[in-house]
Amino acid sequence: MAGFNTTAIHAIDPRDNEYRAIVPPVHMASTFGQPTEGGEGPFEYSRGGNPTRSKLEESLAKIEGAKHASAYATGMGASAAAMGILKSGETLLMGMPVYGGNYRFGTIELPKRGVTTRFVADMAELSDEDFDETVKMVFLETPTNPTLRVSDIERIAELAHRNGALLVVDNTFMTPYLQRPLELGADITVQSATKYLGGHGDLLAGVAATNSDELADELFKSQLINGNIMAPTEAYRLLQNVKTLGIRMDRQQQNALKVMDFLKGHDGVAEVIYAGSANEREREIQQRQAQGLGALFSFKLAPGANTKAFLDSLEVFTFAVSLGGIESLICLPATMTQGAYSEEHLKEFGVDTDLIRVAVGIEDVEDLIADLDKALSAAF
Structure with missing residues (x-):
């Protein structure tokens, strides 16, 4: 085969x-x-x-x-x-x-x-x-x-x-x-x-x-x-x-892992959320039924952050809906991709208003990390 x-x-x-x-x-x-x-x-x-x-x-x-x-x-x-x-x-x-x-x-x-x-x-x-x-x-x-x-x-x-x-x-x-x-x-x-x-x-x-x-x-x-x-x-x-698809996905996953590692170690980030991060059971399921984590994740800024300043400072990432392309995108799901949800359902199903979704592309990962680092500085 x-x-x-x-x-x-x-x-x-x-x-x-x-x-x-x-x-x-x-x-x-x-x-x-x-x-x-x-x-x-x-x-x-x-x-x-x-x-x-x-x-x-x-x-x-x-x-x-x-x-x-x-x-x-x-x-x-x-x-x-x-x-x-x-x-x-x-x-x-x-x-x-x-x-x-x-x-x-x-x-x-x-x-x-x-x-x-x-x-x-x-x-x-x-x-x-x-x-x-x-x-x-x-x-x-x-x-x-x-x-x-x-x-x-x-x-x-x-x-x-x-x-x-x-x-x-x-x-x-x-x-x-x-x-x-x-x-x-x-x-x-x-x-x-x-x-x-x-x-x-x-x-x-x-x-x-x-x-x-x-x-x-x-x-x-x-x-x-x-x-x-x-x-x-x-x-x-x-x-x-x-x-x-395969060669793009390999690069996007590789980039996403490095970007997540950077965010996990940054004082300005409260939480990084990815496939399997919720608990050990979900981590085991993801490892069993999928060949990786994909190239999309979400995160939350630390308390006191100015989200608008963070978004306004981004130059490589584009503030836009959608995902999966060769270009890196970032969005606020609560008001964008999940904008149709009732306020009650946003709360019930964990789509917090401060949740930021990241779709990683195939750019040079050093440029993606530098862009996020600059934006995080602006946020605080």
Whole structure:
């Protein structure tokens, strides 16, 4: 079996296109000629299928180790397609905290469809008692956004399946390079491909992957019926960008570890929060189910710090939402990525107003550390 980087680079065989081009072409056509003798050609109308998008989906399925992958216009498109499988009268268990867009879908959109969302503050405490006959899906992020809490995917998959429910894992932070939820029992993985898969801050995209033919058909319906599709140009760019995922992720993780070590030793930092830092149990789970900590973490400044002065002094880090790109970003989740949360839920699920989230890029790590050091001095 080929390694991850080899698979990512060679997922699409150049012999499959007319000129054996190393890079597949972009098919911009909205419609395709059909056989006059009846039936349909391989592609009919781009909402239902496009050659460029199909090549991307083939590539994404291979790096996921999945039978099927569906590409969407955004990461929320992928999450919406997965949660959209639920029917009126059914219940979703959503592990908290989650990205604000997933929270919105669970609190605003699903109720309109007659679906109930129940929040789970600590997935470690999830048990058979949390399931009744209406619970048909568990949706979780691990590590969580932005508190980096870790859930045991294999345990929760067994629990969900025992109670007749599906498990959907948002794997945006880890990517299939570092964590493979389908191999641990998840039914569907979703990712915002805008983040690490794209990696360059130049596109919006989402992907959902599964090994189930039945679930794959449901995910396809979200493309066909809802028009929830990725455009050929984005598919083309993502098809190229994902080839460097492994090498980018290696550098980003390497940088993140060094930046965290610097912050842990700085008097101006009260706490550094990362995957597995909550307790020994979560540390063991992260080590068992993932190949590293990823390149995203959160931290809190020491008491008395001027957060605005800290942010205003940054020059290499950009104060912005998103993550996973080659450039380093920093944000305040309580008012940005989790801005949709009620004040009550921000407190309940540990998204403190002074929590700072850091997404580390591939810059020279000495420059990242110097930038943070200067900003910390300004904060005090």
